[in-house]
Amino acid sequence: MLMERISELCRKNSAYLAAGATVVGATAFLLKRFSNVKNNRICGIDYPRDVVILHPLGRGKTGPDTSHFVIKLETYLRFHKIPYQSDINIDNYKLGPKKKVPWIEYNGVTMGDSQMIIEFLNKEFNVDMDSHLTKQEKALAWAVQKWIEEYMYWLSVQSAWVLFIDETFRDGISPFPMEEKSAVKKWVSNMTYTVGVGRHTKEEIHEMTVSNLRKFEDVLGDKKFIMGDKMGVVDCAAFGIISQMRWLTPSVCPGSRLFLEGEIPDVVKYLDRIRDQYWPDWESPIY
Numbered sequence: 001m002l003m004e005r006i007s008e009l010c011r012k013n014s015a016y017l018a019a020g021a022t023v024v025g026a027t028a029f030l031l032k033r034f035s036n037v038k039n040n041r042i043c044g045i046d047y048p049r050d051v052v053i054l055h056p057l058g059r060g061k062t063g064p065d066t067s068h069f070v071i072k073l074e075t076y077l078r079f080h081k082i083p084y085q086s087d088i089n090i091d092n093y094k095l096g097p098k099k100k101v102p103w104i105e106y107n108g109v110t111m112g113d114s115q116m117i118i119e120f121l122n123k124e125f126n127v128d129m130d131s132h133l134t135k136q137e138k139a140l141a142w143a144v145q146k147w148i149e150e151y152m153y154w155l156s157v158q159s160a161w162v163l164f165i166d167e168t169f170r171d172g173i174s175p176f177p178m179e180e181k182s183a184v185k186k187w188v189s190n191m192t193y194t195v196g197v198g199r200h201t202k203e204e205i206h207e208m209t210v211s212n213l214r215k216f217e218d219v220l221g222d223k224k225f226i227m228g229d230k231m232g233v234v235d236c237a238a239f240g241i242i243s244q245m246r247w248l249t250p251s252v253c254p255g256s257r258l259f260l261e262g263e264i265p266d267v268v269k270y271l272d273r274i275r276d277q278y279w280p281d282w283e284s285p286i287y
């Protein structure tokens with residue numbers, strides 16, 4: 001009886017129902033369009049032209065950013081004196097096109113991944129930090145860079161953000177509030193487990209960290225930079241990762257102890273050289 005009544009009502013009011021459905025659909029479409037427009041920042045309105053807008057992670061007490069790859073990119077920007085502004089937001093890693101930091105906006109282009117950004121800016125600004133290298137030297141520099149970025153990076157992350165996370169938060173190295181410590185540990189542990197480094201014991205990680213830092217000391221020797229007298233992109237990457245191991249990792253970490261106890265003097269001189277030249281504001285960056 002009730003069903004019959006409902007279908008009769010529907011038949012009589014089918015035109016109204018169709019119109020209602022159209023209005024609901026159109027509203028949903030417009031809302032979606034509107035929210036997309038809001039997310040798409042417009043160059044010249046939401047941010048200035050001809051300036052790289054850098055989206056970093058966040059400051060630690062002992063260094064300008066807690067992301068290795070932000071420091072890599074910023075060192076490159078400073079080397080070439082490319083004008084940039086940092087847009088600090090602790091959620092930046094969720095907002096960028098690759099859901100990682102760093103990411104940039106430049107004259108209408110939004111881009112993630114430090115290496116892709118460097119290659120893009122090389123073209124935009126007609127610069128090339130590696131122009132002094134031969135083809136073979138470029139390939140060797142790339143191999144060293146990937147060792148540091150894809151292996152030492154994860155050892156560094158596992159140490160600072162899993163094994164010594166209590167000290168990382170206690171010592172003010174973390175830009176995240178204390179109440180987020182457990183969530184951050186869980187998030188990072190999931191990543192390092194997936195990558196593989198998170199499956200090693202604490203002792204194994206310490207041993208790998210120490211032995212890789214010593215190998216980096218051997219690669220450097222008494223050279224000013226990794227490939228000789230001139231700085232290249234590989235040095236921006238190495239500085240990004242190894243500066244975190246020295247200045248943004250708790251001093252109880254066996255890797256940090258190597259720096260403090262004078263065991264890797266060439267690495268110390270190398271980091272000091274780059275910091276003194278490009279990061280006079282390391283302790284309190286002028287953003």
Ligand SMILES: N[C@@H](CCC(=O)N[C@@H](CS)C(=O)NCC(=O)O)C(=O)O
Pocket residue numbers: 057066067068069070093099100101102112113114115191
């Ligand atoms: N290959 C990327 C790596 C960037 C990266 O791993 N960034 C980390 C911070 S150092 C990040 O955003 N992690 C957040 C996540 O993976 O969810 C690049 O060179 O930019």
